[in-house]
Amino acid sequence: MLLSLEDLTTVFPSASGPVRAVNQVSFSIDRGEVLAVVGESGSGKSVTALSATRLVPQPPAIIESGRALLDGEDMLALPMRKMRRLLGRRVAMLFQNAFAALHPLRSIGDQLLETIVLHREVSRSDALRIGVDLLRSLGFVDPPALMKRYSFDVSAGDAQRAMLAFALAGEPDLLIADEPTSLLDAVAQDEILTLLKQIQARTGMAIWLITHDFGVVSRLADRVVVMYGGRAVESGPVDALLGEPRHPYSRGLIASVPDANARGRLRQIPGEIPDLARLPAGCAFRARCDRAQTRCGSDEPVALPVGDGRTARCWLYSDAA
Ligand SMILES: Nc1ncnc2c1ncn2[C@@H]1O[C@H](COP(=O)(O)OP(=O)(O)OP(=O)(O)O)[C@@H](O)[C@H]1O
Ligand SMILES: [Mg+2]
Numbered sequence: 625m626l627l628s629l630e631d632l633t634t635v636f637p638s639a640s641g642p643v644r645a646v647n648q649v650s651f652s653i654d655r656g657e658v659l660a661v662v663g664e665s666g667s668g669k670s671v672t673a674l675s676a677t678r679l680v681p682q683p684p685a686i687i688e689s690g691r692a693l694l695d696g697e698d699m700l701a702l703p704m705r706k707m708r709r710l711l712g713r714r715v716a717m718l719f720q721n722a723f724a725a726l727h728p729l730r731s732i733g734d735q736l737l738e739t740i741v742l743h744r745e746v747s748r749s750d751a752l753r754i755g756v757d758l759l760r761s762l763g764f765v766d767p768p769a770l771m772k773r774y775s776f777d778v779s780a781g782d783a784q785r786a787m788l789a790f791a792l793a794g795e796p797d798l799l800i801a802d803e804p805t806s807l808l809d810a811v812a813q814d815e816i817l818t819l820l821k822q823i824q825a826r827t828g829m830a831i832w833l834i835t836h837d838f839g840v841v842s843r844l845a846d847r848v849v850v851m852y853g854g855r856a857v858e859s860g861p862v863d864a865l866l867g868e869p870r871h872p873y874s875r876g877l878i879a880s881v882p883d884a885n886a887r888g889r890l891r892q893i894p895g896e897i898p899d900l901a902r903l904p905a906g907c908a909f910r911a912r913c914d915r916a917q918t919r920c921g922s923d924e925p926v927a928l929p930v931g932d933g934r935t936a937r938c939w940l941y942s943d944a945a
Pocket of ligand 1: 643645663664665668670671672684900
């Protein structure tokens with residue numbers, strides 16, 4: 625096992641009480657595995673990743689409890705100096721907006737070489753060779769020309785492919801990609817997804833993929849975690865989970881996607897995500913659930929096994945239900 629999150633909880637203080645953005649989340653990622661995390665906006669997908677890597681700003685965030693074990697070592701307990709060294713080398717991040725990540729007044733090459741020098745501890749001339757090879761492997765026909773350019777001068781797709789080069793510069797074991805293609809047109813999106821798949825197959829790098837798009841999930845993921853209201857409510861292998869979701873929330877999300885290969889965005893489920901500062905007793909999905917029972921109003925569901933290495937936090941699957 626490469627990464628294991630155990631009962632991770634992150635809160636944001638607010639006037640109406642602590643917002644439980646990440647609520648006792650547990651899941652793991654094997655070496656070379658692609659794990660997709662899906663869920664509506666505000667369900668805690670990004671804050672989970674930012675907490676595990678200590679990139680969430682503290683304050684305002686408070687990582688209240690939990691562990692994030694990378695090869696058995698708790699990233700949450702590492703001295704910050706060691707954590708900074710680890711980021712980029714063993715765990716790298718790819719975000720949605722490449723233009724926000726790139727410095728507008730420095731050339732792409734200048735920034736890339738700096739990143740390579742930092743993570744690989746090589747000379748500037750070795751970094752240049754590595755950078756050119758890296759960009760070529762990502763489909764850039766003329767890497768030196770790209771390196772001379774500035775972020776405002778390239779397309780969104782090229783900027784995101786360049787960001788992928790930054791992420792791969794340290795040869796990480798795990799890439800955390802948060803909505804890496806959601807701002808791109810279909811062609812650029814396809815290009816990035818194909819590259820991610822190729823890199824993962826070639827290098828055995830694991831990917832923690834955060835997305836709204838079930839088309840992306842079915843193309844890339846081995847396993848899926850569904851988040852709702854700060855909780856991981858269901859997890860399992862991609863085909864089983866997309867084919868036969870168990871949690872009523874997952875069923876609602878997946879219901880409108882005609883088949884696993886179709887491009888499909890998450891469907892709107894009637895009702896709203898509960899106020900994370902005033903979570904109701906029992907199951908947070910209860911008010912929107914068409915299968916709710918009396919017990920759901922008082923007892924918070926625990927993660928129950930639902931077959932084939934799958935779990936669901938839902939009382940439908942308790943023997944007592
Ligand atoms: N800086 C912040 N201050 C206060 N609360 C925050 C902050 N960042 C996130 N939150 C809270 O954490 C919750 C989870 O946010 P998060 O960004 O993880 O959602 P998400 O699932 O990534 O959504 P999206 O799909 O829109 O990216 C939000 O609903 C919000 O209430
Ligand atoms: Mg997010």
